[in-house]
Amino acid sequence: MTLHLVKLAVGVNSIEHLAALQTARLAEARDAGRPPVLVHVTRQMPRDVAGLLDGGSIYWVIRGLIAVRQRLTAIEPVEGGDGIRRCALVLDxxxxxxxxxxxxxxQGWRYLKPEDAPPDRRAGSVEGGDPALAAELRALGLL
Structure with a gap:
């Protein structure tokens, strides 16, 4: 069964800001001679790796709103420079x-069932304006 993760994008102000940070990380990897793979490292290894890799995504919370998702392509154990084992979430x-x-x-990440995951944004939806306003209108049942 497909499963998703929800994670706070701490210090990120917008989807564009997240995109710029991730683009910079990919460029750093290329410049350092490493494969340009987008990875988010977390402390804990998820228990249901198979469910997450069965079409699962990480949903990013930006400024109090789930706003964007990225498909999970792999989940790998890694060891930090301090010798502590961690988990690398490899992202599309x-x-x-x-x-x-x-x-x-x-704190950390939370599991998100497919039925609780927000749908992808439709082209031309109200969301293109102010995401906070759209979320408030949705909470009031007006969208």
Whole structure:
């Protein structure tokens, strides 16, 4: 069964900001002679790796709203320079905007069932304006 993750994009102000940060990381990897693979390292290894890799995505919370997702392409154990084992979430570089949904802060990541995941944003939707306003209108049942 497909499963997703929700993660706070700490210090990120917008989808464009997230895209710029990830583009810079890919360029750094290329410049250093490493494969240009987009990786997010976290402390814990998810228990249901098979479910996450069965079409799962990481949904990024930006400024209190789930706003964008990236498909998970691999999950690998890694060891940091300090000798501590961690988990590398390998991400598809394509950012897919979703219908924004308010999300309270939390530490680490949380599982997200497919039925609870926000749908991808449709072309020409209200979301193109102000995502916070669209989320508020959706919460009021007006969208």
């Amino acid at each position: 570089p394509q950012l897919v905007e979703v219908e924004t949904v308010a999300r309270r802060p939390h």
